[in-house]
Amino acid sequence: MNHSTILKYSFFFCALFIWNACQQTTPNVDMDLEVPNFALLDQNGEFHELYYYGDAKAVVLYTQGNGCSTVRGDMPALKSIRSTFKEKGVEFFMINANEKDDRESILAEAEAHDIEFPILMDKTQLATEALQIHKTGEAILLDPESWTVSYRGPVANLTEAIEAQFNGELLAENYVQASTGSPIRLQHPDKAAFENISYVHDVVPIIQEKCVRCHVEGGIAPFAMDSYDTVLGWSHMIREVLRTKRMPPWHADPHYGVFEDDLSLSKEELQTLVHWIDAGANNDTEEDPLAEKKTYAKKWTLGEPDIVVQLNKEEIPATGILDYRYQELEIDIEQDVWATACQVIPDNEEVLHHVIVSLIYPDGFVEPIDRRSPWIDGLFMGWAPGQDVEKFPHNTGRILPKGSKLHFQLHYTTNGKAQTDQSTIGIYTTTKAPEKEFFQVGAVEGDIKLLPNEFYENSAKYRFDKEVTLYSVLPHMHYRGKQMTYVALYPNGEREIILNVPNYNFNWQRTYWLKEPKVLPARTVVYVDAVFDNTSRNTFNPAPEKTVYFGDYSFDEMLVGFMSFHYGKPTRPDSKKISMK
DSSP, rough: OOOHHHHHHHHHHHHHHHHHHHHOOOOOOOOOBOOOOEEEEESSSSSSEGGGGGGSSEEEEEEETTTTTHHHHHHHHHHHHHHHGGGGGEEEEEEEOOTTHHHHHHHHHHHHTTOOOEEOEEEEEEHHHHHEEEESSOEEETTTTTTTEEEEEEEEGGGHHHHHHHHTTTTTTTOOOOOOSOOOOOOOGGGGGGGGGOOIIHHHHHHHHEEEEESSBBBBSSOOOOSSSHHHTTHHHHHHHHHTSSSSSSSOTTSSSSSSSOOOOOOHHHHHHHHHHTTTTTEEEEGGGSSOOOOOOOOTTSSSEEEEEEOEEEEEOSSSSSOEEEEEEEOOOSOOEEEEEEEESSOTTTTEEEEEEEOOOOOOOOOSSSOOOTTTOOOOEETTTTTTTOOTTTTTTEOOTOOOEEEEEEEEEEOOOOEEEEEEEEEEEEEEOOOEOEEEEEOOOOOOOEEEEOEEEEEEEEEEEEEEEEEHHHHHTTTTTEEEEEEEOTTTTTTTEEEEEETOOOTTTOOEEEEEEEEEOOTTTEEEEEEEETTTTTOOOOOOTSSSEBBBTTTTTOOOOEEEEEESOOOOOTTTBBBBO
16 A cells, blocks of 8 residues: 555545544433522623522523634624523523633633623533533523523524523424534543542541631531531532532632632532532541531630730610611720731621721821721721731731720621620730831722612722832622722833622621732822622612612622732731631
């Protein structure tokens, strides 16, 4: 056989192999599937939870992959269908589960091919597995009343399928296997292998590292993960809050910044927990590692503080919306001292929402920073759910002059039972003046107005006239807060996203401490961009029918982006900040 003949046969078999691969049909799917809730970020860093769209007339998910000719070819038809049905209450999304497609490449694909749809990025493939997706170029039509699949197949039949669903009907052929599109490489195609996930060796280490700090007897979580039986009993709820990103309580977009004490789970950890539950949450031991008795101890993280102040007791009624409570307490010190760390030990976390402490300086003392408000700039210390001790960076501190008073703002929420609270604060001090003073300021915008049942966007900004080193940021909104992004605009015109919180949650007042402190040159302006959701889709919204303004109470709104810093460059590169443990 000559060389040309060999070459000809090689081309033939190669073409045959490609043809066969293209002709392979996707595995059969369960059309009676009840689609579980899940949440994903899109290519723009925006958060989408499926059941949030429960009031839609229909939801369309289209499986997308970069470079797929079927997807690119479907775009004109898909845009036309969206144009027809968007105003009729149909929501449209794409979903990308390809491992090789990262956010930058998805953004580039969307820009190059004029893809205007939110592309949900499913890097864990947990939503893809639940939806039984195997190929790109497939349209999946969901009925939000039952969260079942009304149609799946090519875009060519999508208009007819939507109209049928509007009429309470199904197409005679409501499942058409995709003949084109690119196969999606599943990371875990063999579900039988899920049964090999070990409770002892795979699951327990994740729970011990990321969960039991809150899920412990006496902790802030609603139940303690203190045994296999308890975890098994809550397993379906655990799977749901993992899929919807409600747990762990970490809301930073991983695409921007690296932060201390990151509570989020890795892709592999999420897959392990969900797949273990999918397989029936098997137990492979008689000696339960979680059964060791543990309780949450309200203790001083850094040892006994130099100054301990117990607040006056507050009586909290069973019901009602409470005004902020304020207290002023003197400090018994004989000379000026510097705080190096602070901690609040809450007495009753069931009703205490936050504690903020500012200083009332003695007469004649020049305040170290201009304060537009004692509750915005120059805060001395604070506490909210999810926070513990705040240890200031190396060789920094906050001045506590002799004759000062501590001014407390206390926010309580009622829970149906009359209770009391008498929290305690601890301050670690030194008499030696540190190299730099550690400040907290807030970018704040008070001129906000949220109209009924609408989204609202606004921004605050803070200009640093001198060079500073930024250590932490703390987004603050109330129940209608949806997203907050910190963007630094440098003097040379460059912009950098410091933090994006696409799924803001008022119940978790999280301070994000930068893994590496960031030096901001003089004349840097930090913009804090906020999105508010004053619609009925927002399940936290107390009154979507009301117009909302800036105000102190939870049913009002706020737009404040707190920042902690000192002037100049870091005093030491390896400065350690806060511990959430």
